[in-house]
Amino acid sequence: MPAEIVERVRARCPDTVVARGEVTAIVERDDLLETLAWLRDDADLALGFCSSVTATDWPGSDPRFWVVYEMLSIEHHHRVRVKVGLAEDDAHVPTVTPLFPTANWLERETHDFYGIVFDGHPDPRPLLLPEGWDGFPLQKTEELGGVNTRFRGAFIPPVDTRTTT
Amino acid sequence: MSDAPTTPTTPHAPTSVDARTGEIRQETMIINMGPQHPSTHGVLRLLMELDGETVIKCTPIIGYLHTGIEKNTEYRTWMQGVTYVTRADYLSPFFNELGYCLAVERLLGVEAPPRAQVIRVLMNELNRISSHLVWLATGGMELGAVSVMLYGFREREVLLDIFEEITGLRMNHAYIRIGGVIMDLPDEGLTKIERFLVEMPPRIDDYERLLDENPIWLERNVGVGRLSADDSLALGVTGPVLRSAGVPADVRKDAPYCGYETYDFDVPVRTEGDAYARYRLRIEEMRESMKIVRQCLDRLREPGPVMIEDPKVAWPAKLSVGPDGIGNDPAYVTHIMEESMEALIHHFKMVTQGVEVPPGEVYQAVESPRGELGFYVVSNGEHLPYRVKIRDPSFVNLQAIPAMVEGSLVADAIAAIASIDPVMGGVDR
Numbered sequence: 001m002p003a004e005i006v007e008r009v010r011a012r013c014p015d016t017v018v019a020r021g022e023v024t025a026i027v028e029r030d031d032l033l034e035t036l037a038w039l040r041d042d043a044d045l046a047l048g049f050c051s052s053v054t055a056t057d058w059p060g061s062d063p064r065f066w067v068v069y070e071m072l073s074i075e076h077h078h079r080v081r082v083k084v085g086l087a088e089d090d091a092h093v094p095t096v097t098p099l100f101p102t103a104n105w106l107e108r109e110t111h112d113f114y115g116i117v118f119d120g121h122p123d124p125r126p127l128l129l130p131e132g133w134d135g136f137p138l139q140k141t142e143e144l145g146g147v148n149t150r151f152r153g154a155f156i157p158p159v160d161t162r163t164t165t
Numbered sequence: 166m167s168d169a170p171t172t173p174t175t176p177h178a179p180t181s182v183d184a185r186t187g188e189i190r191q192e193t194m195i196i197n198m199g200p201q202h203p204s205t206h207g208v209l210r211l212l213m214e215l216d217g218e219t220v221i222k223c224t225p226i227i228g229y230l231h232t233g234i235e236k237n238t239e240y241r242t243w244m245q246g247v248t249y250v251t252r253a254d255y256l257s258p259f260f261n262e263l264g265y266c267l268a269v270e271r272l273l274g275v276e277a278p279p280r281a282q283v284i285r286v287l288m289n290e291l292n293r294i295s296s297h298l299v300w301l302a303t304g305g306m307e308l309g310a311v312s313v314m315l316y317g318f319r320e321r322e323v324l325l326d327i328f329e330e331i332t333g334l335r336m337n338h339a340y341i342r343i344g345g346v347i348m349d350l351p352d353e354g355l356t357k358i359e360r361f362l363v364e365m366p367p368r369i370d371d372y373e374r375l376l377d378e379n380p381i382w383l384e385r386n387v388g389v390g391r392l393s394a395d396d397s398l399a400l401g402v403t404g405p406v407l408r409s410a411g412v413p414a415d416v417r418k419d420a421p422y423c424g425y426e427t428y429d430f431d432v433p434v435r436t437e438g439d440a441y442a443r444y445r446l447r448i449e450e451m452r453e454s455m456k457i458v459r460q461c462l463d464r465l466r467e468p469g470p471v472m473i474e475d476p477k478v479a480w481p482a483k484l485s486v487g488p489d490g491i492g493n494d495p496a497y498v499t500h501i502m503e504e505s506m507e508a509l510i511h512h513f514k515m516v517t518q519g520v521e522v523p524p525g526e527v528y529q530a531v532e533s534p535r536g537e538l539g540f541y542v543v544s545n546g547e548h549l550p551y552r553v554k555i556r557d558p559s560f561v562n563l564q565a566i567p568a569m570v571e572g573s574l575v576a577d578a579i580a581a582i583a584s585i586d587p588v589m590g591g592v593d594r
Contacts, residue, residue, distance in 0.1 A: 019525055019526075020271055020272070020274075020525060020527055022526075022527060022528065024526075048398065049398055049401070050401060051401070051528070051530070051537060051539055051556060052528070052539055052541060052554065052556040054541060054552075054554040054556075056543055056551070056552045057552075068526075068541065068554075070528050070539065070541065070556070074398060074412065074414055077419040077420055079420075079528065081526075081528065100399065100401070101399045101400050101401075101564075102399065102400050102401025102402075102561055102564060103401075104564060105560065105561070105563075105564050106561070109560075113235075126228075127227065127228060128227065128228040128231045128593060128594075129228060129231065130228070137233065137236055138235065138236055144233075144236060144237065144239075144240045
């Protein structure tokens with residue numbers, strides 16, 4: 001990662017850190033779309049490929065959620081990560097699907113897992129979870145296991161509470 | 166995964182005459198292909214709106230194989246994570262293991278010893294061949310080329326035998342570990358690989374003789390499932406599908422890992438952007454992978470450690486092959502049970518608590534047979550991963566299905582999906 005790239009990103013996003021050879025730009029939610037469009041259109045950066053969209057959950061801290069965009073330049077082979085922090089009671093962020101169509105499913109998945117709402121998403125249906133799933137399983141407050149299995153109207157208790165007798 | 170459109174989406178449904186009754190009908194038909202359909206590569210469901218034989222709208226519906234691998238990794242030690250991620254894309258387990266381990270190693274700031282890196286490259290490239298063979302077999306079968314199916318699975322069996330010889334398992338090996346690989350190669354494994362390198366090239370020639378000029382194969386694949394370079398990039402498509410449209414993107418060249426920059430190999434690229442180009446590319450990639458495997462065998466003549474020295478990172482147990490298969494080395498068990506209390510404590514601590522990883526985040530990409538396989542791994546400084554996101558290429562590439570098949574015939578949709586080579590274990594995770 002050449003230093004000029006870092007400087008160029010930092011000139012626009014002052015809150016840019018370099019760690020383990022990776023560049024992370026932290027932006028405000030209102031500035032997200034413009035920043036991503038700028039990263040894509042800047043000739044030296046040319047970060048036109050959105051590799052991944054996901055989130056992390058930090059209950060008890062503010063912001064509670066971080067939405068993470070991994071941007072890649074197909075021409076120059078460098079990467080920049082863009083992160084947006086979201087408060088617990090305000091967990092929504094504008095969709096980037098119009099800019100990067102690949103974000104469509106990635107954002108739907110992130111909503112399934114974390115409950116973050118992507119404003120203006122063209123197709124905000126559940127993607128990976130079963131119909132009528134209650135809750136957002138990758139939030140840290142959700143336990144692993146402990147979910148009733150629905151089978152023909154009956155409920156089968158979770159594995160960890162089942163008895164063998 | 167619901168909300169199936171109940172009414173046709175086209176405003177002016179085309180007219181058709183019912184051959185039997187003479188009745189004039191103005192409607193399209195909505196059919197479900199899958200999730201239990203032999204030609205959808207596992208549990209993929211496609212909701213298709215058809216006008217006769219033409220696909221008007223195609224909606225992929227996924228999630229039937231979602232097992233919460235990412236959530237599960239947050240409840241297991243860093244080392245145990247390997248056994249989870251290897252099960253995501255079950256046709257390329259070594260790639261999952263490698264991507265995860267490289268990410269964790271970067272968080273730790275350590276690097277596996279050179280011999281371990283060579284073994285990793287070796288296993289990855291053999292895995293690429295075996296994965297492409299399954300693609301050839303299933304893709305061929307879906308288009309009626311049953312002999313290719315038998316050939317593909319026959320050769321894959323040879324590779325699975327090699328994997329079993331080396332790792333003890335045919336799939337889901339958990340062989341690549343944080344800091345290296347779990348055990349060195351057996352001599353028997355190397356002779357098998359050498360034999361494979363001799364036997365395989367004429368067989369690849371056979372596939373080409375069967376398919377390259379085969380009129381049915383050409384008819385079913387040429388011009389089918391077209392996707393331009395711009396569309397591919399917008400949809401996030403990577404791997405052979407992207408390279409078939411003329412973009413020479415390959416993580417092994419663009420951001421080398423495990424010393425790929427020191428190997429001599431080419432990344433085949435074509436420009437047609439159709440299913441036939443993808444077929445030719447994958448065949449060519451198998452040859453390139455064998456080139457790399459040959460170079461690996463040369464480098465493996467040098468002995469050396471296969472696991473990092475640092476006792477705070479390395480897995481303490483030694484494995485060996487006994488009469489009942491691969492298991493804990495009896496000499497090691499005697500050592501910790503009878504000779505050294507400190508070794509026992511260390512073993513216990515490493516197995517139950519494992520590695521402590523400094524806080525931070527990394528995104529590590531590797532080039533899987535299907536494209537860019539990325540691991541976004543976050544640590545909060547404790548004994549368990551805080552977040553492991555698998556950016557699986559099958560998942561992202563599947564989004565291209567509507568762009569590939571809408572407007573084409575139903576039969577072409579089968580060929581188009583086969584040319585993406587999705588693995589549902591990786592899609593749903």
